[in-house]
Amino acid sequence: PPVEPASSAAAMPSPEAAEPVVVSVVGLVHTPGLVTLEPGARIADALDAAGGALDGADMLGLNMARRVTDGEQIVVGIGAPPGQPTEMGSSVVTGADSSAGTADAAGPRASPAPGGPAGPVDLNTATVEQLDTLPGVGPVTAAAIVSWRDSNGRFTSVDQLGEVDGIGPVRLAKLRDLVLVG
Known part of the structure; x- marks a missing residue:
């Protein structure tokens, strides 16, 4: 009997792991919006799926090698105004970060x-x-x-x-x- 639940449990994560990842890419990209990516995709893949960044877009705040997670948002911004740190130009926003963004505001x-x-x-x-x-x-x-x-x-x-x-x-x-x- 313990073998059946173990095999059922092992079968459940497989379909979930194979599900596509959907992220929102907004800001200075050619085609902003939702993009669907393969599991394990990286920020660079999300930007490619959104047509790439526009000329002059500030990419310093984005770690192109980081793996994306379902439901997050990637904001491709512009260079910061004088007196602002440059890394504010682009960011990745997840559900947990939205409250931090409000506090920073x-x-x-x-x-x-x-x-x-x-x-x-x-x-x-x-x-x-x-x-x-x-x-x-x-x-x-x-x-x-x-x-x-x-x-x-x-x-x-x-x-x-x-x-x-x-x-x-x-x-x-x-x-x-x-x-x-x-």
Whole structure:
């Protein structure tokens, strides 16, 4: 009797291990979106599946040799603005990292305020640099907003900002009065 459960248990991991890995590749790539990869694929494979990085994309923050896991997001960004560390340009976001991203957003919130936007930022015309001045929006989230716009067309409602990876209900509520759809 113990042999049957052992063989059943051994049979179960095999199909799971053979399942494809789906990751989201956003930012400065030729075809942002979901890509399906073979188990054991690496970040370099995910970028290839997304058509490769655009010229000028900051790749310093990405470890091209790291294996990807199902459900994660790879953000290919731009070079950091002056005074920001370069490794902020690109990153890999997993479910566990999203809470850390929110905590990190609290730190820079005070610095953009003095030189922050003069008025509401138009989600349809704003550059990554303009979006980066918003509280809680760093270069990676700003690149994700521009990528969403490139993939989905113009924003028709501020509520659509909630569809951008990295912007949850709390961040959306904080940004609602600071952005507009022109």
